[in-house]
Amino acid sequence: MAYGIVELLAVAADNTDASVKTFISSDNIENGSVFTLGAVVSGQEDEFAAVKPATATLTKQFYMAASPTRVVTVINGQKFYDMVKDPRAFINVAGEPIDGVMLKIGDVVRLSADALAGTYVGSGSVTTHAVATDGAYKLTWATAAISGLSLKHIRTSYIPVAGGFGSQRVTAYDFVVDAVA
Amino acid sequence: MNSNRNLIMNFSSDAETITDFEKFEEYFNAYKSGASTVGGVSMEKAHQNAQAFLTKQVEKITNKKSADWSNNLKQYCGFTDVSEAAFSVLAVLTDMIIPNSLLTQLAPIAEFHNMAWGDTLKIQLKPRDLFMPSKIGRGKRLGNVRRMYDGEVTIPTYLRETTVGIDYYDILTGKYSLAEYVAKASAGMEAQIRYDVWDAFGTAVGALDASGSAQLVYTGYTQDTLVALAEKIGAWNNSPAVILGTKTACSKILPASTNYRFDLESSYVKEGSVRDFFGTPVIQMEQIANYATEFAVKLDNTKLYVVSPAQQKIIHVGMEGGALSTVREAKESAHLISTGTIMKSWGVAAATSALAGVITLN
Numbered sequence: 001m002a003y004g005i006v007e008l009l010a011v012a013a014d015n016t017d018a019s020v021k022t023f024i025s026s027d028n029i030e031n032g033s034v035f036t037l038g039a040v041v042s043g044q045e046d047e048f049a050a051v052k053p054a055t056a057t058l059t060k061q062f063y064m065a066a067s068p069t070r071v072v073t074v075i076n077g078q079k080f081y082d083m084v085k086d087p088r089a090f091i092n093v094a095g096e097p098i099d100g101v102m103l104k105i106g107d108v109v110r111l112s113a114d115a116l117a118g119t120y121v122g123s124g125s126v127t128t129h130a131v132a133t134d135g136a137y138k139l140t141w142a143t144a145a146i147s148g149l150s151l152k153h154i155r156t157s158y159i160p161v162a163g164g165f166g167s168q169r170v171t172a173y174d175f176v177v178d179a180v181a
Numbered sequence: 182m183n184s185n186r187n188l189i190m191n192f193s194s195d196a197e198t199i200t201d202f203e204k205f206e207e208y209f210n211a212y213k214s215g216a217s218t219v220g221g222v223s224m225e226k227a228h229q230n231a232q233a234f235l236t237k238q239v240e241k242i243t244n245k246k247s248a249d250w251s252n253n254l255k256q257y258c259g260f261t262d263v264s265e266a267a268f269s270v271l272a273v274l275t276d277m278i279i280p281n282s283l284l285t286q287l288a289p290i291a292e293f294h295n296m297a298w299g300d301t302l303k304i305q306l307k308p309r310d311l312f313m314p315s316k317i318g319r320g321k322r323l324g325n326v327r328r329m330y331d332g333e334v335t336i337p338t339y340l341r342e343t344t345v346g347i348d349y350y351d352i353l354t355g356k357y358s359l360a361e362y363v364a365k366a367s368a369g370m371e372a373q374i375r376y377d378v379w380d381a382f383g384t385a386v387g388a389l390d391a392s393g394s395a396q397l398v399y400t401g402y403t404q405d406t407l408v409a410l411a412e413k414i415g416a417w418n419n420s421p422a423v424i425l426g427t428k429t430a431c432s433k434i435l436p437a438s439t440n441y442r443f444d445l446e447s448s449y450v451k452e453g454s455v456r457d458f459f460g461t462p463v464i465q466m467e468q469i470a471n472y473a474t475e476f477a478v479k480l481d482n483t484k485l486y487v488v489s490p491a492q493q494k495i496i497h498v499g500m501e502g503g504a505l506s507t508v509r510e511a512k513e514s515a516h517l518i519s520t521g522t523i524m525k526s527w528g529v530a531a532a533t534s535a536l537a538g539v540i541t542l543n
Contacts, residue, residue, distance in 0.1 A: 005330075007326070007327060007328060008326060009325035009326055009327065010323070010325050010326065014323075014326075069330070084333075085305075085331060085332060085333035086330070086332060086333070087330045108325060110327075159328075159329070159330070160308035160309075160310035160329035160330065161308065161329070161330045161332060162306035162307055162308040162309075162329075162330065162331055162332035162534050163306060163332030163333075163334065164332070164334060164531065164532065165385045165389075165495065165531040165532065165533055166385075166388070166389050166390075166397075166536075167390070167395060168308050168309060168310065168332075168534065169310070
């Protein structure tokens with residue numbers, strides 16, 4: 001299974017330390033997925049729980065997972081790092097620190113097709129946005145913005161990933177954050 | 182990682198022996214190409230030298246002189262350590278000959294990697310894409326922060342084994358030779374590696390896009406299609422392209438204009454195809470027998486491939502460890518059959534950032 005890849009093309013968090021936080025979750029969370037700020041982890045100075053989006057929290061401040069792609073392979077409870085060199089094999093494994101970036105209106109991000117739920121069915125009036133969804137970390141394709149985190153699709157793009165033979169372009173979509181509340 | 186060369190160096194402790202091994206390699210290549218002389222001596226003399234070399238190595242390992250058993254050479258050859266030594270020398274020779282022989286013919290598409298036992302072949306890949314600029318205002322510090330990712334392909338190796346056997350009675354009567362069977366088994370290993378390389382290459386190239394701007398797989402030869410494909414491969418590989426095909430396939434490469442004429446001395450008639458086609462070299466690949474089906478051939482006569490040999494090779498072959506051999510004496514078998522076994526471990530896969538294309542002839 002291929003996991004999502006994220007590129008933070010131009011985000012406000014680039015210049016603000018307070019906008020980049022460390023999260024932890026008991027779920028596996030793909031890069032490009034979103035969550036809200038939970039309680040600070042007991043005994044930790046700078047680690048917060050990642051809270052899965054819910055109807056009641058769709059209008060809260062969201063963070064997007066954007067960790068370095070260090071693939072963790074878990075075998076019999078033991079963790080092995082970098083056995084696979086492919087960003088599509090990377091997921092923030094439960095219990096591992098996640099780099100979460102605060103999304104602001106105007107931020108531009110690039111998400112691989114795997115980072116999104118639902119199906120892209122074309123630009124224009126069909127699938128124009130990716131939005132936060134109740135019960136899912138992944139953003140979901142939508143035909144309109146919602147009252148809550150909404151990213152507007154601005155361009156279909158690609159992310160170069162070397163591997164195997166033939167095409168090295170992973171389909172991706174560029175978004176600008178349209179609304180955060 | 183080590184190399185088969187190192188194995189041979191370890192096996193042969195003195196410079197004289199190394200030279201003998203190299204001479205044997207030279208002899209093998211000359212024998213295979215049908216030469217009548219090698220290194221200034223006749224093939225008959227070279228054959229005697231090769232026999233003497235093999236005997237010398239066996240004597241060195243076993244510390245048993247064959248001359249002491251000249252009255253009963255069969256008994257000498259029947260000693261377990263003598264036959265073991267003979268086959269271990271053969272295994273080293275197999276290691277030395279197989280890669281060189283394969284390299285010569287598969288060089289445009291495959292790269293061979295020699296590994297120690299237990300090693301896994303990993304091919305590191307860099308993206309072929311570039312970061313392209315975009316227009317930006319004069320007062321803006323950063324453009325969009327973009328990136329790309331390297332890749333890695335792991336190629337597992339698998340052990341292959343061939344066992345051949347002959348009846349003890351046939352050894353006694355001299356009708357069959359186990360060594361001859363083992364030589365054929367070695368040749369079978371070489372053929373199988375060659376098949377694996379071509380199968381992996383054909384499958385990988387055939388799976389590329391067959392439509393749209395990314396098209397690299399075409400059906401139907403035309404001058405324009407071939408020239409445009411060679412241009413595309415050369416441009417994206419940033420390295421000159423060549424056209425590969427069997428003699429039959431390459432003979433179909435002709436200009437669109439039917440006003441061509443060639444005389445009997447032309448390269449087309451003498452060699453079976455043009456040497457260059459609109460600036461792209463044409464390389465004929467030697468057809469090989471497909472032993473899976475009687476009288477079938479392995480290379481597809483309907484395919485013209487376009488590759489850039491100077492770029493990263495399309496196919497990578499990992500050769501794990503050296504060839505192994507075991508011999509079971511006839512008297513160790515309940516039904517008196519002497520066996521020889523050759524084992525070799527290798528893996529083959531397409532792993533590259535280079536591109537290739539294919540045209541299936543009409």
